[in-house]
Structures are given as C-alpha cells and as structure tokens.
Amino acid sequence: MHDQVDATIYIVDDDEDFRTSMQWLLESANHKVVTFESARDFLTNFKGGVGCMLLDVRMPDVNGLALQQIMQERGIHMPIIVISGHGDIQMAVSAMKQGAMDFLEKPFSGDAVLHLVDKALTRARKAHQQRSEIQEVADCYDSLSRREREVMGLVVDGHANREIAEELGISPKTVEVHRSRVMSKMRAGSLAVLVQQAAKIKQLQ
Incomplete structure (x- = not known):
C-alpha cells in the first residue's frame, strides 16, 4: 500500500495523551501522521494533501461536527473516522450522517483503529486517483x-x-x-x- 500515493493521517483531538499514543501506534505501522490540538489548529495549518482524519467529535471551541461542516464548505475532502467518548454516540451518528466514514468509541483496540485507517487510506488514494484522472481529462478538454x-x-x-x-x-x-x-x-x-x-x-x- 505504501508504494502508492503518499498519504497522511491527520489526528484532531484536544487530548494530548491520546494524540501522542495514536501517533506512536500509527507511525509504528509506517504511517505518516500529523496531529492537531483543535479544529482551529487544523484549519489554520492544514496545507492540503491526500489522507484521512481521526476526529474527536467533542472538543472545546469548535467541535468535530462543526469542523466537518467547515471542511465541506472549504472543499477539504478526506475520509473521516470519528472518535467518540462514552455518551457521545448520538454525536458520532450525526457525524456519520454528515459523511464520516466510520466511528470508534473510546476505549478501542489498536487493531481496530489500524484496520479502519487502512480502509480510509485506500479510499483516500482511490478518490485522489479519480480526481487526478478527471483533472487530466478537463485539461485536455480545455x-x-x-x-x-x-x-x-x-x-x-x-x-x-x-x-x-x-x-x-x-x-x-x-x-x-x-x-x-x-x-x-x-x-x-x-x-x-x-x-x-x-x-x-x-x-x-
């Protein structure tokens, strides 16, 4: 998989310990990881690229649902795996209705997140390939x-x-x-x- 288009996993979560542990887990599986402590941090510093997102649904200031909406408005498209804590299932369901690929309820196993991340990156690479093909055709048409x-x-x-x-x-x-x-x-x-x-x-x- 990793000899294909380079892809990044973006982690957006206000819990520093969670970000650190997820980064270690994913990097140990040879994934490229970039972490953000808040939705605003992501929106300010995201430079574009192929990848997927691990998104905490409940964050202060701008929560995961709001970030999803802003990403759609700005044309930032990537598979999103929503991370929800106990009692946040309804928010996770709402995120799914807004287009999230899947959700995980804390606590979850490393195998579970690795499986979903692999699935999300496969989808992201396929979408990138399709966009590239469409753009190539558009250039010819122009x-x-x-x-x-x-x-x-x-x-x-x-x-x-x-x-x-x-x-x-x-x-x-x-x-x-x-x-x-x-x-x-x-x-x-x-x-x-x-x-x-x-x-x-x-x-x-």
Missing part, C-alpha cells in the same frame, strides 16, 4: 476549440458525421477533421473512451 467541443458533444451523443455536418452547417469532411482532432487532443483511443471522458467532464460542470 485545449479543444469551440467547434471541436461542439463536434465532441454530438459525437458522444451518438450522431453520425453526416448528421453532425447538417447540425453544424459544415461538410462531412470538415466534421471528420474536427473529430480526428478531438480524438487526438483528448487522447481517446476509441469512441467508448471519449464517452467516458465526456461523463467525467460533466462532473466538473
């Missing part, structure tokens, strides 16, 4: 001319060159030239690939 985008849209909708020519008021030969340029610029080896790329572009619109 290189298309307005006419090439029009042709691409009609091609992926299943129209033949003759139909596209009639729709755009150009010759079938010109359509073929534009279509060839689209396939080249989009690095699409087939129509099926081009259709998949068009679907990814729609995710950004």
Whole structure:
C-alpha cells in the first residue's frame, strides 16, 4: 500500500495523551501522521494533501461536527473516522450522517483503529486517483476549440458525421477533421473512451 500515493493521517483531538499514543501506534505501522490540538489548529495549518482524519467529535471551541461542516464548505475532502467518548454516540451518528466514514468509541483496540485507517487510506488514494484522472481529462478538454467541443458533444451523443455536418452547417469532411482532432487532443483511443471522458467532464460542470 505504501508504494502508492503518499498519504497522511491527520489526528484532531484536544487530548494530548491520546494524540501522542495514536501517533506512536500509527507511525509504528509506517504511517505518516500529523496531529492537531483543535479544529482551529487544523484549519489554520492544514496545507492540503491526500489522507484521512481521526476526529474527536467533542472538543472545546469548535467541535468535530462543526469542523466537518467547515471542511465541506472549504472543499477539504478526506475520509473521516470519528472518535467518540462514552455518551457521545448520538454525536458520532450525526457525524456519520454528515459523511464520516466510520466511528470508534473510546476505549478501542489498536487493531481496530489500524484496520479502519487502512480502509480510509485506500479510499483516500482511490478518490485522489479519480480526481487526478478527471483533472487530466478537463485539461485536455480545455485545449479543444469551440467547434471541436461542439463536434465532441454530438459525437458522444451518438450522431453520425453526416448528421453532425447538417447540425453544424459544415461538410462531412470538415466534421471528420474536427473529430480526428478531438480524438487526438483528448487522447481517446476509441469512441467508448471519449464517452467516458465526456461523463467525467460533466462532473466538473
């Protein structure tokens, strides 16, 4: 797993002893760990990157639920494992409803957190790969001319060159030239690939 994209585990908890013990456990399993003593500490010092979060749901000032909401508003996306103490289960459930991946109730075993962290990092790496692929397609799409985008849209909708020519008021030969340029610029080896790329572009619109 660790020969893939570098990933970091972010621990956000106001309990220093807990942060220290979790950091030791995770680093002993060859994970990269960064700790924060509060939600504000995280929001101020987080520099971006691929990873997951161990988040204490009950913290002074800004609690875990509020941090989740702020992260969503700021476009900070990562799998979150909520840490809850006794009596905080309802807050943990609320965090799950807001998109947290899972939750652990203190006290929990080292094996339990390592299992969830591995699962979260796998999900984080997959999401990063998907975002990278979408961005690569978007960059290719940005290189298309307005006419090439029009042709691409009609091609992926299943129209033949003759139909596209009639729709755009150009010759079938010109359509073929534009279509060839689209396939080249989009690095699409087939129509099926081009259709998949068009679907990814729609995710950004």
